[in-house]
Amino acid sequence: MRELSNLVLKFRDDLRVSRQQLGGQSCYVIEDPINGHFFRVGEPEYDFISSLDGRRSVQDAIALCAERGTDAITESEAATICRWLVESQLAHTPEAASPDRLWEAARTRATRRRWYALNPLFIRIPLLNPDRLLSAAQPWVGWLASWPFFLLWLPVVLVGLFAVLLHWGEFAAGAQGILAAHNWLPLVAGWAALKLAHETFHGLACKRFGGHVPEYGITLIIFAPVPYADVSTAWRFPSRWQRIFVSAAGMYVELFLAAIAAIVWARSEPGMLAQAAYNLIVTATIGAVVFNGNPLMRFDGYYILADLVDIPNLYSHGQRFLADMARWLFFGTRPQPVPLSAGREWVVRVYAVLALAWRVLVCTSLLVAAYALFHGAGIVLAAAGVVAWYIVPLVQLIRYLARKDHPEPLNFRRAWGVAAGLVIAAYLVFGWVPWPGRASAPGVLDYWPLEIVRCESPGFVRGIHVRSAQRVTADQVLAQLENPELEHEITDLAVLIEQSRLRERGFRSAGEFSAAQVEARFRQTLQSQKAEKEKLLAGLTIRAPIAGVVLGRHLDSFQGAFVQRGTEILAVAGGPPREITLAIDESQARLFAERVGSSVTVYVASAEPIRLQGRLVSVTPYASKRLPHEALGAAAGGPLPVRPHTVSHEGDETALRWELLNPYVEATVRLSSPLPRGIRGGGRVRVSFPVFDETIGEHLLRGLVKWFREKLDQAFAKGAERPL
Ligand SMILES: [Zn+2]
Structure with a gap:
């Protein structure tokens, strides 16, 4: 100095x-x-x-x-x-x-408070002055904040704790759906009762040791009201334990009520009473662990800690330590020791770092929650939060750093260098360095070429001439069908044609040429009809479309059966398994479409995982609910959710089929590396390739938002499916 x-x-x-x-x-x-x-x-x-x-x-x-x-x-x-x-x-x-x-300083603080007031995620509303009320209540309920009550408190809390531990399975199961719509009102009512008890106990404890309580009010954190009691006069109490008791009184009574609720819950049948008790236990526990008991935020736990370590203003000292560290980083000035806590600077430092980390975590979580909860409006809320929680403190930090009252000269060149380095590092990590992601989709590996053989004409199966896995040549007869009706029709047509020919000859010899012409045209019609029927007749002989191996299940079951036109009888595989049919989630369709023509990695599920290379051949430009391959549906043990879907065939015959629950995009991949022996067609595979379409920052944000949405969906899910 x-x-x-x-x-x-x-x-x-x-x-x-x-x-x-x-x-x-x-x-x-x-x-x-x-x-x-x-x-x-x-x-x-x-x-x-x-x-x-x-x-x-x-x-x-x-x-x-x-x-x-x-x-x-x-x-x-x-x-x-x-x-x-x-x-x-x-x-x-x-x-x-x-x-x-002094007034100038007060004005600065008021400005800062206004800044916080501007933040719609954090609003403080003073409600009433409870001091007189508490004084009047003191003779009646003051004993609750004294030792005799503790003798009741301890056994009740222990019994409540054991009640929950003994029924832990049921207790944990009840958490799902606790935010379901039908539970909102009981939840809010129970919570309000708890908070009333909490703040009243702070007040009672404070009054008991001679303090006064000038203000009760409510803080809105993302519109969720959190009550507070101003018991700061407790700092005047000469005994540290009195101060600690005032800070702990709220949680003390909440734990007591939660323990009673736990005993009621464990002893009652499923129903409204059990649900109400359950709500109380959960609300009190979460409130105590996450908010009030947590010393890293300035709720009750913080004041207890500050008293325990005997460093009032632990938080402000910590902030100063952090600011000094920042000043050292930017300007290279020596940090000033935090005064009057000699030998315990480490408490302040450890606390400052933990509190900063926690604060960043909570602010970020609240921003993501606001973004995930309120959708459109959430973006505005989150933006306001970013300004209030990150930009404003940053501006304040910069102003503090640039203050000129420091004994050492400030090295501004170093400051600019460090700032530029930090900005560049942040930009690289969040805006530029790609996240090493992977796009992936399930598929089925099948033979290629693969020809499905269907009936071309309806008829009775008179003979199946091949077995499954039999090797066949092109045009080899696979099966013979018979259709007596068709044969009759052809014979009848032949007779009619012969009669017409005789009639025409008669007309010509009688010189009736125009009648002969009409007869000739009629015969042409009959002939084309006959040709069509003969084609159908030829179709009754089923031949192999290509050379290859027969694939078919239950071929014998066709023997003697009547089959419709278009019925699939078997397939002929022209080559080894080589082609993969993929079902791509719609969110990844674009990534796959951009990859067409390039290589992909194929993982074949087998006893020993096999990794192969393939080439993405094509991607359909639309999504559909058609199941691309039976083996992909959940009904056959595949990865895609399906639901039964009835389709009608030609005629009135119906068959049960499966349809995808969500639309998927189909794609085809062809293997480019040889397949190890023993891999058969029809097996499930997974196809994936590296994707660098996100930066690290984008990936983290997307992951966080997804995680929050899932958690929220779970909590809001229709509960009460399990009895409490
Ligand atoms: Zn409290």
Whole structure:
């Protein structure tokens, strides 16, 4: 500090100071009523601070303390204390017109509060002053905040805990669907009752030790109301345990009520009572673990921790430590030690880092939740949150970093270098470095070429001349059908044609040429009819379309049966398994379409996983619910969800088929590497290829949003399918 010896400081005289005993040592609590802050200092430090009267120089103050006591402070300690006093706005130089400066500081804070008020995800609403009410209630219910009640509290909480542990399976199962619509009202009612008890207990405990409670109110966190009680006067209590009890009183009563609810829940039949009790247990536990008991946020747990480690303003000290670290990073200046907690800086540092990590995690989660919950409006909410939680603190940090009152010169060149490095690193990670993703789809590996053999004419199967797996040549007869009716029709047509020929000859010899012409035309019609029937007759002989191997199941079952035209009898595989039919999820269709013509990796499911190469040949340009291959449907053990679907054939014959639940896009892949022996057609495979269409940032955001939507869907799912 410049010219420390000549510096003159004035310790503010509007501060309230009280003396406390701490582990056999005296200390002083300084309350700043304008800023609502509390500070604790040791006796020698307070001795020094209180001698800063605005006329004495710092050097004189040190000398005065040295005369008075043995625990005198050194010059460098004094420098640290003075710096801290000015930064905490507990002291000022006489020439800095003090009231103006204070008001200016208050205005800055008000601006900051307004900034927070602007954040629609975090709104604070004061409701009432409960002080008189609590005073009146004290003689009646004050005993609840005393030792005798604890003798009741402990066994009840233990029994409640065991009740839940003994029925843990049922308890865990009940969590699904707890946010289902029919449970909203009971949930909110139970929660409101718990919170009322919680805040009342804070108030009762605070009043019991002589404090007062000026304000009850509600904080809206993403529109979810969270009540609060202002019990900050508890800082004046001389006993640390009294202060801790005031902070813990809310959770103390919530745990008690939750334990009673657990006992009721374990003993009651499924129904409204059990559900109400269950709601209470879950609400109280989540509230205690995630919010109130968590010391990393400034709820009850934080104040308990601050008292336990004896560092009031643990959070502010931590913030200063982080800011100093940032200042060191950007400007290379030496961090100033956090004053008055010598030997325990590490508590402040560890806490500061954990609290920062937690804060980033929670803010990010809330932003993603807002985005996932409210869809369109969520984007606006999330944007507001980003400004309030990230941009505003960033601007404040930059202003703090650039403050000129630092003893060492600021190295702005270093600051710009570090800032540019950080921006570039962030851009690379979130905006440029691709995420090594993979697109993948299930498929079925089949023979190629593969010809399905169908009946061309209806008829009775008189003979199947091949067996499955038999090798056949092209045009070899596979099966013979018979259709006596068709044969009769052809014979009849032949007779009619012969009669017509005789009639025409008669007309010509009688010289009736026009009648002969009419007869000739009639005969042509008959002849074409006959040709058509003969073609059908030829179709009764089923031949192999290509050379290959016969594939067919239950070929014998066709013997003697009547088959419709188009019925599939068997297939002829012209080559080994080589072609894959894929079913692609619609969300990945674009990635596959862009990959047509390129190589893909094929994983064949078998005893030993096989990896092959293939080429994506084609992708259909539309999605459909047609099941591309029976083996892909869940009904046949495949990966795609299906539902029964009845299709009508020609005529009125119907058959049960399967249809996909969601539309998929079909694609074809041809293997380019040889298949190991023993792999047969019809087996399921998975086809995938690397995709770099997302950056790391995009991937993380998409994954988070998906995760939240799934969790929310689960919680909102129709519950009560399982009895509680
Ligand atoms: Zn509380």
